[in-house]
Amino acid sequence: xxxxxxxxxxxxxFYSISQKLSPWFMSVGMALLLFGVIxxxxxxxxxxxxxxxxxxxxxxxxxxxxxxxTYSLMAIASIIGLIWRIKIxxxxxxxxASLGAWxxxxxxxxGSIWGRPMWGTWWEWGDPRLTSELLMLxxxxxxxxxxxSINDTQKADKLSSIFILVGAINVPVIHYSVEWWSSxxxxxxxxxxxxxxxxxxxxxxxxxxxxxxxxxxxSLLLIRxxxxxxxxxxxxxxxxxxxxxxxxx
Amino acid sequence: xxxxxxxxxWNGFKKMLYRDLLHSTKNLSQLMNPLLLFILISASFPxxxxxxxxxxxxxGPGVIWVIAILSFLLTLNNxxxxxxxxxxxxxxLLSAQPxxxxxxxxxxxxxxxxxxxxxxxxxxxxxxYQLSIDVSMLLSxxxxxxxxxxxxxxxxxASLTISSQNNTTLLSLLVLPITIPILIFGAKTVVLxxxxxxxxxxxxLIGAYCMFALSFSPFVSAASLRxxxx
Numbered sequence: 001x002x003x004x005x006x007x008x009x010x011x012x013x014f015y016s017i018s019q020k021l022s023p024w025f026m027s028v029g030m031a032l033l034l035f036g037v038i039x040x041x042x043x044x045x046x047x048x049x050x051x052x053x054x055x056x057x058x059x060x061x062x063x064x065x066x067x068x069x070t071y072s073l074m075a076i077a078s079i080i081g082l083i084w085r086i087k088i089x090x091x092x093x094x095x096x097a098s099l100g101a102w103x104x105x106x107x108x109x110x111g112s113i114w115g116r117p118m119w120g121t122w123w124e125w126g127d128p129r130l131t132s133e134l135l136m137l138x139x140x141x142x143x144x145x146x147x148x149s150i151n152d153t154q155k156a157d158k159l160s161s162i163f164i165l166v167g168a169i170n171v172p173v174i175h176y177s178v179e180w181w182s183s184x185x186x187x188x189x190x191x192x193x194x195x196x197x198x199x200x201x202x203x204x205x206x207x208x209x210x211x212x213x214x215x216x217x218x219s220l221l222l223i224r225x226x227x228x229x230x231x232x233x234x235x236x237x238x239x240x241x242x243x244x245x246x247x248x249x
Numbered sequence: 250x251x252x253x254x255x256x257x258x259w260n261g262f263k264k265m266l267y268r269d270l271l272h273s274t275k276n277l278s279q280l281m282n283p284l285l286l287f288i289l290i291s292a293s294f295p296x297x298x299x300x301x302x303x304x305x306x307x308x309g310p311g312v313i314w315v316i317a318i319l320s321f322l323l324t325l326n327n328x329x330x331x332x333x334x335x336x337x338x339x340x341x342l343l344s345a346q347p348x349x350x351x352x353x354x355x356x357x358x359x360x361x362x363x364x365x366x367x368x369x370x371x372x373x374x375x376x377x378y379q380l381s382i383d384v385s386m387l388l389s390x391x392x393x394x395x396x397x398x399x400x401x402x403x404x405x406x407a408s409l410t411i412s413s414q415n416n417t418t419l420l421s422l423l424v425l426p427i428t429i430p431i432l433i434f435g436a437k438t439v440v441l442x443x444x445x446x447x448x449x450x451x452x453x454l455i456g457a458y459c460m461f462a463l464s465f466s467p468f469v470s471a472a473s474l475r476x477x478x479x
Contacts, residue, residue, distance in 0.1 A: 138426040145422055151339050158476045162469060163423060163457035169465075170427045173458070176434040180454070188370055 003068030011229045012238045019224040025222065029215025042201045053117045056110055058206060062213035063107040064133065069214075070100030074143075075168035078161035088225075090157035091232060093164065094147060095224035099217065101140035101202045108133055116135055128178035139167040153232065182215050261346035262354045269358035272331075279327060284366050287320040290322050291374045293301040302379050309378030310388050310439035314432055317392060321399050322421045324363040328355065328407040330416070338478055348471035356404045356467065364396030387448055388439050391455055395435040398459040401466035402427050408470040427447065430458055 007013045040058040047054040074093045081089035110132060112122045124130060143160050150156035233239050256264075272281060294312055295305060332338040341351050368389050375385035406424035408418040438451025 101317075135426045135429055138422075142423045142426065145419055146409060146413070149410070149416065149419050152412070152479075155412060155476060156478060157471055159412075160474050162405075163409055163478075166465075166469060167427065170430065173430045173461075174426075174433075177430040181433055181437045 009088055011088055011091075011233055014088055015226055015229055015242075018226050022219045022222040022226075025215045025219035026056045029212045029217075029219060032212030033216060034212075035214055036205045040202070040205035040209065043204055045201075047079055053114065054202075056114045057202075058209045060107060060110040060114055060148075062205060062210045063103045063110060064129075065210060066213060066217050067100055067104035067107050067133065067136065070096050070103065070217075071139070071168065071171070074100065074164050076138040082158065082161050082165075087232070088229065090161065092221075093161060094157070095228045096221055097140055097143050097147075099221060099224065101137060101144065103217070104133060104137040108137065125178075128147045128175045131178045132171055132175040136167075136171060139164075139171070143167075227248060252433060255381075256346070258346060258350055261344070262350050265341075265346075265351050265354035266358050269355055270361060273358070273362050280324075280362055280366070283320040283323045283363065284370060285345060286323065287316055287367060287370060288374060290316045290320070291377055295377060305378045306380060306443070309375065309380050310384070310443070311436045313371065313374055313378065313388060314392070314395075314404050314436040314439075317396070318399065318425070318428060319421075321363060321367065321396065321403070322424060323417070325361070325403040325407045325420055325424065326417050328359050328404060329411050330407070333411055338474065342475060342478060348381065348474065349467040352404065352408070352470040352474065353467040356400050356470070359404070360397050360400040364400055365393075367396055368393045379403060384439060384443060387442055391435040391438050394452070394459050395431050398431050398455070398462050399428060401459070401462040402431070404466055404470045405473070408473040411474065431455065434458060 008017075026226045036058060041055055044054050044055070074096050077089040077093045077096075080086055081093065108130075111133070115124060115130075116122050143163055146163055147156045150159060230239055230242075291313060294308075294316075295427060296305065298308075329338065332341070342348065344351070371389045371392050380388065393423045403420075403424050406427075408422050409423065410420045414421055434451055434455040436457065438448050441451060442448040
């Protein structure tokens with residue numbers, strides 16, 4: 001296991017193995033997505049309370065999962081990069097940020113569209129998930145802005161990783177601060193999303209779309225990390241050899 | 250060289266604090282401008298809305314808190330930038346004193362000069378919003394603890410952006426999402442008090458957040474100053 005991890009930390013090895021893995025993630029992810037979307041949109045029965053409006057769950061939940069997962073992964077990669085000085089962790093963090101921001105945006109937009117028929121409003125300030133998701137979007141954007149403002153790549157890596165970590169300890173605090181306040185203050189009862197447990201015929205397509213979106217996300221991420229790795233090591237020998245070997249260039 | 254070693258950590262802390270306080274008083278306009286802006290924006294809010302006594306009372310605490318944060322953000326830029334430009338930051342990095350102690354002294358000095366004046370101005374600004382004396386005192390109390398937390402969190406942002414260009418906007422963009430808990434705890438404590446709830450919970454929470462920020466902010470600031478000034 002350790003030798004595998006050690007190998008993965010080498011940019012050259014990572015480049016070649018991710019090149020092989022990426023299409024697999026993409027094709028399996030696409031197949032699962034197709035299965036999940038068709039089943040979710042056509043074959044799953046309408047919800048007894050929300051009728052057909054619940055079907056946005058097949059987009060919203062995967063996007064929300066990934067936005068949170070990406071941030072946690074970025075925080076872990078930042079720790080790895082700062083403590084063990086593994087360069088590929090920084091390449092991972094910097095290329096995951098914009099994907100994470102897009103999925104967060106998607107989760108917010110679909111959540112808002114879902115909220116309109118369900119809660120009767122596009123936006124509900126009393127819901128901690130909504131507000132912490134919005135602030136997470138700003139943390140992603142702040143991370144990207146901070147990176148863009150520093151010319152030196154190594155400096156940008158370290159400083160923006162510190163920012164990610166400071167943000168990571170604040171996201172739960174934001175979540176609970178909204179919860180604390182709304183539990184004291186709320187007068188109208190919202191329709192909670194996590195109501196009765198979900199039926200199997202709805203759950204299976206949901207799992208398929210979640211896993212499918214994750215695989216799709218991973219393959220996109222690998223492509224981005226590979227581009228980042230090859231850009232960062234553009235002066236090194238193995239990248240030159242790689243480009244010279246490529247007949248298409 | 251010997252005299253440097255004899256300087257204890259506490260003495261180094263005091264000297265840094267004193268030096269920063271003295272340094273800032275020489276540039277009074279830098280201190281005054283954000284405060285004037287605080288008063289001015291607070292005064293311009295009632296122009297934009299219905300001047301209804303109840304409405305002003307309802308929005309008052311929240312508006313004052315938001316304006317306090319915004320004007321506070323403007324002061325953060327000077328926290329480390331000046332020292333970097335005149336080279337004294339390099340001496341701080343090289344000194345025998347632990348850097349977190351020095352950054353903590355700088356944070357405290359910044360709070361004395363930018364946070365405390367806001368707290369002192371707060372009762373006067375409360376008059377614009379028809380707040381009663383007890384509400385305005387509570388608001389000042391939350392600002393007193395809250396601005397210290399703001400200084401601590403803001404110091405992280407200021408040290409992260411030390412090597413960036415046009416960093417005032419960037420600094421605000423980075424710091425504002427992280428200060429949202431302070432805003433929630435601070436402003437909502439007053440709002441809940443106005444609605445007849447207890448204010449102690451909120452005060453405890455904002456104090457807890459302040460202690461929480463205190464536990465990591467000097468260290469994170471010191472680390473990012475070291476990286477940023479490479």
